[in-house]
Amino acid sequence: MSTVQGRLRIAVQKSGRLSERSLDLVRDAGLRVVKGNNDLLYRVENYPIDLLRVRDDDIPTFVADGVCDLGIVGENVLEEGRNGGPVAEVVMPLGFGRCTLKIAVPPTLAYDGPASLEGLRVATSYPRVLRRYLEAEGVQADIVTMRGAVEVAPRLKLASAICDLVSTGATLEANGLAAKETVLESQAVLVRSPVAPEPGLQPLLDSIIERMAGVVSSQGAKYVMLNAPRSALDRITALLPGAGAPTVIPLSGRDDAVAVHAVCQEAVFWETLESLKGAGASAILVLPIEKMM
Ligand SMILES: Nc1ncnc2c1ncn2[C@@H]1O[C@H](COP(=O)(O)OP(=O)(O)OP(=O)(O)O)[C@@H](O)[C@H]1O
Numbered sequence: 127m128s129t130v131q132g133r134l135r136i137a138v139q140k141s142g143r144l145s146e147r148s149l150d151l152v153r154d155a156g157l158r159v160v161k162g163n164n165d166l167l168y169r170v171e172n173y174p175i176d177l178l179r180v181r182d183d184d185i186p187t188f189v190a191d192g193v194c195d196l197g198i199v200g201e202n203v204l205e206e207g208r209n210g211g212p213v214a215e216v217v218m219p220l221g222f223g224r225c226t227l228k229i230a231v232p233p234t235l236a237y238d239g240p241a242s243l244e245g246l247r248v249a250t251s252y253p254r255v256l257r258r259y260l261e262a263e264g265v266q267a268d269i270v271t272m273r274g275a276v277e278v279a280p281r282l283k284l285a286s287a288i289c290d291l292v293s294t295g296a297t298l299e300a301n302g303l304a305a306k307e308t309v310l311e312s313q314a315v316l317v318r319s320p321v322a323p324e325p326g327l328q329p330l331l332d333s334i335i336e337r338m339a340g341v342v343s344s345q346g347a348k349y350v351m352l353n354a355p356r357s358a359l360d361r362i363t364a365l366l367p368g369a370g371a372p373t374v375i376p377l378s379g380r381d382d383a384v385a386v387h388a389v390c391q392e393a394v395f396w397e398t399l400e401s402l403k404g405a406g407a408s409a410i411l412v413l414p415i416e417k418m419m
């Protein structure tokens with residue numbers, strides 16, 4: 127019952143920090159998304175797939191229950207959704223939506239580790255994750271659940287400390303709070319349902335997952351081509367960031383030099399090119415990779 131009328135469903139955030147990147151991933155995996163009149167459901171025109179556009183908080187349940195076969199959601203939301211029931215299984219991290227759930231305190235609180243929170247009130251939108259963290263630290267504190275604007279809680283004397291998402295730290299700074307503990311590192315993940323799709327749709331599901339894995343692993347990857355003196359080949363190969371064994375090709379009419387082609391999994395910076403040049407490389411080309419499998 128994971129699909130209705132023989133279609134796969136992918137749950138994505140309707141509107142928020144993950145929406146655009148989630149749609150990009152779906153499109154990069156070759157799914158042509160058509161926005162119809164129905165705001166809740168986008169159709170994919172070239173495969174029997176629908177995108178269900180919902181609040182991110184609902185995605186773990188939809189996927190765990192088999193209402194959707196796949197979902198894209200932050201690990202923070204997935205962890206908060208754990209309630210002992212069926213769980214959406216993490217397929218892979220997606221490399222975007224990175225943030226950290228942190229405990230932060232105002233300067234008026236003398237803080238010396240999690241034990242300082244004993245007996246205090248801590249405001250958060252992630253009560254379950256925080257509860258587990260405090261339990262693991264052996265700290266008893268009152269948790270005040272807030273849907274948003276958690277950072278104002280200390281100023282309003284609603285709580286002595288907060289536990290909220292941080293990425294740049296600008297919001298904490300604007301509210302005069304200092305981050306103290308990391309409760310959870312998070313990024314967007316692809317999740318799949320423990321409920322199997324209709325038998326006929328399993329190959330499509332597998333192929334979408336494989337394509338998405340290809341999209342994620344090609345992100346930031348570059349194809350580097352250069353010419354190298356044979357004598358400097360080892361040194362130059364060692365300078366290529368995140369490259370496996372490169373392809374070495376003879377250059378016609380030149381015994382002393384070869385062409386080197388390599389897929390670099392890590393960012394190729396100008397500094398890397400300068401080092402390569404310094405080691406004797408020439409005609410260096412860095413090309414984007416569109417697809418990888
Ligand atoms: N400051 C941030 N930087 C980077 N990623 C973030 C940041 N804040 C949140 N995220 C990630 O993006 C996800 C979605 O954030 P958003 O603020 O859009 O959620 P929301 O307001 O709960 O949306 P919804 O209306 O879908 O419930 C978060 O659950 C988290 O994984």
Ligand SMILES: O=P(O)(O)OC[C@H]1O[C@H](OP(=O)(O)OP(=O)(O)O)[C@H](O)[C@@H]1O
Nearest residue numbers: 274275290291292293294295296297298
């Ligand atoms: O460290 P920063 O870069 O400042 O980001 C942190 C802020 O981002 C998130 O809120 P968001 O902006 O998504 O608003 P919301 O709380 O209304 O969801 C989070 O709840 C913090 O308030």
Ligand SMILES: [Mg+2]
Nearest residue numbers: 181182183184
């Ligand atoms: Mg939400």
